[in-house]
Amino acid sequence: MRSEKFKKHILICLLLTAFCLLSSNIDALEVKKTVLTNGLTVLHSEKHSLPIVMMTLLVKASPLNEPQEKAGLANLTAELLTEGTKNRKSSDISEEIEFIGASLNTSAGKDYTVITLSVLKKDIHKGFELFSDILLHPVFPQNEIERKKGLIKGSLRQREEKPSFLAERAFKREVFGEHPYGRLVEGSTETIDNIKREDMIKFYSDYFLPNNSILSVVGALTTEELDILIKRYLGEWKKADNYHPPLIPPVKGGRVPSPLAGEGKGEGGFSDGKKIKKVIRIDKDLMQATILLGNLGISRDNPDYYAVAVMNYILGGGGFSSRLMQSIRDEMGLAYDVHSFFSSHKQGGIFQIGVQTKNDSANTVIDEIRRQMNRIREEKVSDEELSDAKSYLTGSFPRRLDTNRKIADFLATVEFYSLGLDYVEKYPGYINSVTKDDILRVARKYLDPENYVLVVVANQEKATLK
Amino acid sequence: MFIKEYLPNGIPVVIETLKNMRSVALGIWVKVGSRNETSHKNGISHFLEHMFFKGTKKRTARDIAIDIDSLGGDLNAFTSKEATTFYVKVLNEYLKDGVELLSDVFLHSTFPRKDIEKEKAIIKEEIKMVEDTPDDYIHDLFNQTIWDYKGLGQPVLGRSNTIKSFTRDDLLEHIRRYYGVKDIIISCAGDFKPQLLLDILSKNLGNLRRGSEPARRQMPDFKSKVKVFNKELSETHICLGVKGLPQASEERYGIFILNTILGGGVSSRLFQEIREKRGLAYSIYSFVASYFDTGVWGVYAGVSRKKLREVVGLIVKEMCFLKDKITEEELTRAKNHLKGNIILGLESTISRMNNIARQEIYYGRYYSSKEIMKKVNAVTLSQVKGLSERLIKKERFSVTVYGPVNEKDVRGILS
Numbered sequence: 001m002r003s004e005k006f007k008k009h010i011l012i013c014l015l016l017t018a019f020c021l022l023s024s025n026i027d028a029l030e031v032k033k034t035v036l037t038n039g040l041t042v043l044h045s046e047k048h049s050l051p052i053v054m055m056t057l058l059v060k061a062s063p064l065n066e067p068q069e070k071a072g073l074a075n076l077t078a079e080l081l082t083e084g085t086k087n088r089k090s091s092d093i094s095e096e097i098e099f100i101g102a103s104l105n106t107s108a109g110k111d112y113t114v115i116t117l118s119v120l121k122k123d124i125h126k127g128f129e130l131f132s133d134i135l136l137h138p139v140f141p142q143n144e145i146e147r148k149k150g151l152i153k154g155s156l157r158q159r160e161e162k163p164s165f166l167a168e169r170a171f172k173r174e175v176f177g178e179h180p181y182g183r184l185v186e187g188s189t190e191t192i193d194n195i196k197r198e199d200m201i202k203f204y205s206d207y208f209l210p211n212n213s214i215l216s217v218v219g220a221l222t223t224e225e226l227d228i229l230i231k232r233y234l235g236e237w238k239k240a241d242n243y244h245p246p247l248i249p250p251v252k253g254g255r256v257p258s259p260l261a262g263e264g265k266g267e268g269g270f271s272d273g274k275k276i277k278k279v280i281r282i283d284k285d286l287m288q289a290t291i292l293l294g295n296l297g298i299s300r301d302n303p304d305y306y307a308v309a310v311m312n313y314i315l316g317g318g319g320f321s322s323r324l325m326q327s328i329r330d331e332m333g334l335a336y337d338v339h340s341f342f343s344s345h346k347q348g349g350i351f352q353i354g355v356q357t358k359n360d361s362a363n364t365v366i367d368e369i370r371r372q373m374n375r376i377r378e379e380k381v382s383d384e385e386l387s388d389a390k391s392y393l394t395g396s397f398p399r400r401l402d403t404n405r406k407i408a409d410f411l412a413t414v415e416f417y418s419l420g421l422d423y424v425e426k427y428p429g430y431i432n433s434v435t436k437d438d439i440l441r442v443a444r445k446y447l448d449p450e451n452y453v454l455v456v457v458a459n460q461e462k463a464t465l466k
Numbered sequence: 467m468f469i470k471e472y473l474p475n476g477i478p479v480v481i482e483t484l485k486n487m488r489s490v491a492l493g494i495w496v497k498v499g500s501r502n503e504t505s506h507k508n509g510i511s512h513f514l515e516h517m518f519f520k521g522t523k524k525r526t527a528r529d530i531a532i533d534i535d536s537l538g539g540d541l542n543a544f545t546s547k548e549a550t551t552f553y554v555k556v557l558n559e560y561l562k563d564g565v566e567l568l569s570d571v572f573l574h575s576t577f578p579r580k581d582i583e584k585e586k587a588i589i590k591e592e593i594k595m596v597e598d599t600p601d602d603y604i605h606d607l608f609n610q611t612i613w614d615y616k617g618l619g620q621p622v623l624g625r626s627n628t629i630k631s632f633t634r635d636d637l638l639e640h641i642r643r644y645y646g647v648k649d650i651i652i653s654c655a656g657d658f659k660p661q662l663l664l665d666i667l668s669k670n671l672g673n674l675r676r677g678s679e680p681a682r683r684q685m686p687d688f689k690s691k692v693k694v695f696n697k698e699l700s701e702t703h704i705c706l707g708v709k710g711l712p713q714a715s716e717e718r719y720g721i722f723i724l725n726t727i728l729g730g731g732v733s734s735r736l737f738q739e740i741r742e743k744r745g746l747a748y749s750i751y752s753f754v755a756s757y758f759d760t761g762v763w764g765v766y767a768g769v770s771r772k773k774l775r776e777v778v779g780l781i782v783k784e785m786c787f788l789k790d791k792i793t794e795e796e797l798t799r800a801k802n803h804l805k806g807n808i809i810l811g812l813e814s815t816i817s818r819m820n821n822i823a824r825q826e827i828y829y830g831r832y833y834s835s836k837e838i839m840k841k842v843n844a845v846t847l848s849q850v851k852g853l854s855e856r857l858i859k860k861e862r863f864s865v866t867v868y869g870p871v872n873e874k875d876v877r878g879i880l881s
Contacts (some may be wrong), residue, residue: 030586034826050809091738118810150745151745155748262643287597287598320530326531333588335588356598360592392535399489402488402815
């Protein structure tokens, strides 16, 4: 199917090759980084313990690159990649991939789109060929677009039934406002209807470029074998000359001005407005109240990232030992689970505490959450809490890399967020250098027990929020 | 490499060692679950599982949480219809500490009275969480429909009114009856020296001496009927199915293949026909659940109320036609899909630990992934056609519907 004329375009040679040892306590993870002439960054780690190969292609294309009225464009484009190519129709793709017991998935997230392939070594050529076909030759058939739109809208309707979905959607919208992080990656029923085939073709050709992507490959594959596969199957993928990624829309403040104004990632993006509190009540006939409380968090490149990670672990991030879990679950018996999160992205982040409790305990639980936020802002954490959090965060880190799939995804994101290929080596140092004063400082800076966004999905009559 | 050994007290230990694994997973499996409970003590296995973490003779609940954190590990437990499992996952170098902690929890928990009432409240919250999640809750309702409200038909979490009644004596009685050495299996997967593990286990668990009463288990009947649970929801949730096969059935690979063809992946018949071609359901899949003595083969779909009849009709039709319609190509695709999943599952020590324990519990022996793949390969087209013909009969279907629907909406839905 691939014609001869492409061959002369195969100019892939090694521009830059760097070897790096990602080592943890015992074993070392050897990663080779190469930037091809077409601009594609390739990360490769050879692992022969099982006859499998895991690939992750990260493309810098996300809702950050789509107009608000066409929200969902990045997601729909990603979804359509597997729905028809020059060579195959939708059902051929799923049948061929399942025929070799492999899986090929695409998905758009907040900052990027990923295409992943998990395949047995013996079928690597077939897997690579399918991977390349959906990446390089998607045709975005009109009927498949319509069908996909219907399915996405159906799934949005179905998820409306889940209290956690309603709460998250309202919470993000309130915290991030007009910023793309404030909406669902899928968009909404109205914006999905605005997306045309031409939009998707343009989005695809603007962003799905080798010099806008990172490929990570982990598994039973030598460098020579990988080179041959890349030449054969991705050789025709050409960079755009004079490529300047289209401008990311400026970050605008949420409808709720944040107490963290200007203290997250620069640009003062979230800084307009004054500090206020916002409470959103969603009434639904439910047994439990789903509660989310929080506000803006920090972006991934914020230097406070590691201090925040340790602080959050002690507050509500850690398994059964966190303060929120100990008080709300173990002492008060008011919830099965309670957790706090800081999730950090390229342009900002979110902080949230989430819990489900019976409707009439909602007020008590909210008070206790605020009390715990105050406490960690007012007094230093104990030595024991600090060392416990550090040993968990550093000790469990290698387990985040205990399968080839996890390593492939990890390498791609490490590269995307510019964390450095020695990140695994450096991570314990980042965590261990956090002090009690750091924790107090970041708690005061990023937690606000007075001005927050609070979403409560509940039987409001029973919850009777104060 | 697989090894099976016994501790001095007779507890079997199944071990799979694998080079280059970074973490090790170890589980203690007790062969008791919600199906063994009387209906007025429904939920006790799960309740007890929670109570194990409330403190031991030498550790408070908080000490337990902190100790596992300081190892960077996971310590947890889960309860199903036929087993209660306590497990730990740690980096290789902490194997000894991890086993010590898990054993302490398993052998020396004190079940403080003051924590019992508190834990009841937590579990009631857990129950409400499930009830607020309709695509989860429908499975409980389906089990209730097909097995009645006893044995396999009871929810693992129990019900608010049964939980209210539990006492400390109930917990101790449950342990006395079901936690004997004959009903315990230990499984472990990772990169370690087997003898070292056995020494650690003998030291920690080898002295347990406890008998247990012989298992009381009645083989339940599969009830073929249509049941509606009315609830104001935007979607209608459906589960339907037929009686399946017990875990140890010789034909188990046949039913896995059939299930893959019917609704196991994106190229499956139901996914293609109902979601991709007709767009009638966003979420649709088929599942196989097998137990010691019986099983169920079912389909879940979430649809709009108006499409209920059409979708049920199409699912039943697809299932009834399997015996005539399956092609060689579909068979090969399903086999490869299954085999691919088996190999991909080998990556995690937790899934290996689960796998060897279940094999020991249900088959009393070990099958390597190579052997399993050989067995999958050996299944023929006529075997799967024959099996689907025997399992699927229109009059044997059971249907459960949960959503804004009432009896008259489902009248004659199977005819």
